[in-house]
Structures are given as structure tokens and as C-alpha cells.
Amino acid sequence: MAGRAAEPEVIWARPERAGRGPKPAYSRADIVAAAVRIADADGIDALSMRRIAADIGCGTMSLYNYVPRKEDLYELMVDAISGEYDADVPPSGDWRADMRAVARQTRGIMHRHPWVIRLMSTGYAYGPNALRFLEYCLGCLDGVDLPGGAKMELIATVNGTVMTLVANELAIAERTRSLPWSAERERAVRTAYLMGRLAGGGYPRLAAVLIEAGAETLGIEEIFDRTLNRVLDSFVPAARNGVSSRPDA
Structure with missing residues (x-):
């Protein structure tokens, strides 16, 4: 007879630790903190229950009493940094x-x-x-x-x-x-190539836009603020709200 399908559950509704026995030397929070440390250092692909167990000093299989699935671990990690x-x-x-x-x-x-x-x-x-x-x-x-x-x-x-x-x-x-060379050198080579392509006249609209935009060079922070303001304006236009959408307003 086929086994009964598992019921879905929310990790937050699950007890801190399944099973009986003496109080362990670590907690779910310890497991999640170790997972975050590993992911911060080496990326999410480096994360495994075995590596977490080695980090906190416990047996790999015992971690499943606290976090039954990797998806649950991911959810706990996202909430931890939130x-x-x-x-x-x-x-x-x-x-x-x-x-x-x-x-x-x-x-x-x-x-x-x-x-x-x-x-x-x-x-x-x-x-x-x-x-x-x-x-x-x-x-x-x-x-x-x-x-x-x-x-x-x-x-x-x-x-x-x-x-x-x-x-x-x-x-x-x-x-x-x-890069084996400076970012400035890379940018200069790519810009020169692009300008050469545009000079051929095959992309007149793109050339006009880039020439116009060339007078205004935005840094990363300015791009971030401008993009964010446009998102906010898409829900409530600044003019309707009676305020300026400039970042410093």
C-alpha cells in the first residue's frame, strides 16, 4: 500500500526541536546563524547540512530534528537577516x-x-x-x-x-x-567600440539618445534614487501628492 502523503507545514508552527532527550547544546537559532555565516562567506551553493553540523559541532542527521528541509532552512535564513x-x-x-x-x-x-x-x-x-x-x-x-x-x-x-x-x-x-586590467581601461575600450558602431549610422535613435544622455553622467547612488522615485511615482504621482520626487526633497 502506498504511503500516506506528507502534510504541508509551516516551519514557524513546528516545535523548536522534535524528539525527546536531554536539552541539546545548540538551538535552531544557532543552526540558522551558522548557515548565514557560511552563505555570507562562500555563497548559497556552499551551504549543506554537513557543513552546518561541522560549524556548530554536532551530527548532521540531528539537524533534521530542528530543520526538516533545506527549504525550511532558507526560510529561516531569510527571516533572520530580515x-x-x-x-x-x-x-x-x-x-x-x-x-x-x-x-x-x-x-x-x-x-x-x-x-x-x-x-x-x-x-x-x-x-x-x-x-x-x-x-x-x-x-x-x-x-x-x-x-x-x-x-x-x-x-x-x-x-x-x-x-x-x-x-x-x-x-x-x-x-x-x-579583470586583469583596470575597470577604467575596460570601460574606455568598450566605449570606443560602441562609438565606432554608432558612427556608422546604423543606429540613429540609439546614437541620439546616448549623445543626449552623455551630458548627464549618473553615479550608482543617483541611479538608485532616480529609479526608486520613478517606482513610487508609478503608484502615486508626485504632482498629485503635492511633493517633489527628488531624492533630497
Whole structure:
């Protein structure tokens, strides 16, 4: 007879440790902290129950009493670093400024823990820190004339935008580190090649756009702020809200 299918469960509803016996020398929090350390140092692909067990000094199989699946471990890890948000400061009343501040915190967390970009999922939004984060963001949006569903979309869109921007920042940084020459020399060679292609006249629209944009050189911080402001404006245009969408406003 076929075995009975396992029932789905939420890791947060599961007891800290299954089974009986004396109190162990480590906890679920110890396991998650070790997992975060390993992923921070060597990436998410280096993570394994065996390596975590070696880090905290226990048997590999005993970890499954605390964390039955790797997906549960990932959820615990995402929630652990979500605890790095400073959600104790009350919203200022300026929802744009508050959401920009949240976005900058998100960016900092993703730079400290680059592996989280691969694990981001709405399915990991049930932990205490994740719920605290969502509650805080909704508090920042209290005065915004949007339905609740649109507010949740705004939060998700801001997070997704930050994730995309940080992924690009990390990729550029990684590529720059691997170059056998300076980043400036690489950029100069690529720019010269592009200008040569545009000079041939085959891409007139692109040439016009790049010539126009060439007068304004934006740094990473300015690109981040400008992109974020456009996301916020897509939900509530700044003119309708009676405020400027400039980052320093």
C-alpha cells in the first residue's frame, strides 16, 4: 500500500526541536546563524547540512530534528537577516521618504548577504521578522490614498526593484574584480567600440539618445534614487501628492 502523503507545514508552527532527550547544546537559532555565516562567506551553493553540523559541532542527521528541509532552512535564513531592518523608528509621515529609507536598508542587507537575492520569495513572508517588516511598511503608507492590495504591490515592487539594482551592482563589482586590467581601461575600450558602431549610422535613435544622455553622467547612488522615485511615482504621482520626487526633497 502506498504511503500516506506528507502534510504541508509551516516551519514557524513546528516545535523548536522534535524528539525527546536531554536539552541539546545548540538551538535552531544557532543552526540558522551558522548557515548565514557560511552563505555570507562562500555563497548559497556552499551551504549543506554537513557543513552546518561541522560549524556548530554536532551530527548532521540531528539537524533534521530542528530543520526538516533545506527549504525550511532558507526560510529561516531569510527571516533572520530580515531582523536587520530598523523598524523601531516611527514613520515620519512622509511616506516617500520612509519608503526610500526602507529601500536603502534593503539594499544594505542585500549587499551584506548577496545570497538572499536567489532566495527572495513571497513564500518566505511568514516569519516574525518578515511580518514585522510588512507591518512597518504598511505603517509608512498609512496616509497614502491607495487600497490595501495596491499598498502590498507597492512594497513588493520596491523590493523587486532594489533586488534587480543590487544584483546588477554585485555583478559589475564581481566582473571588475576579475579583470586583469583596470575597470577604467575596460570601460574606455568598450566605449570606443560602441562609438565606432554608432558612427556608422546604423543606429540613429540609439546614437541620439546616448549623445543626449552623455551630458548627464549618473553615479550608482543617483541611479538608485532616480529609479526608486520613478517606482513610487508609478503608484502615486508626485504632482498629485503635492511633493517633489527628488531624492533630497
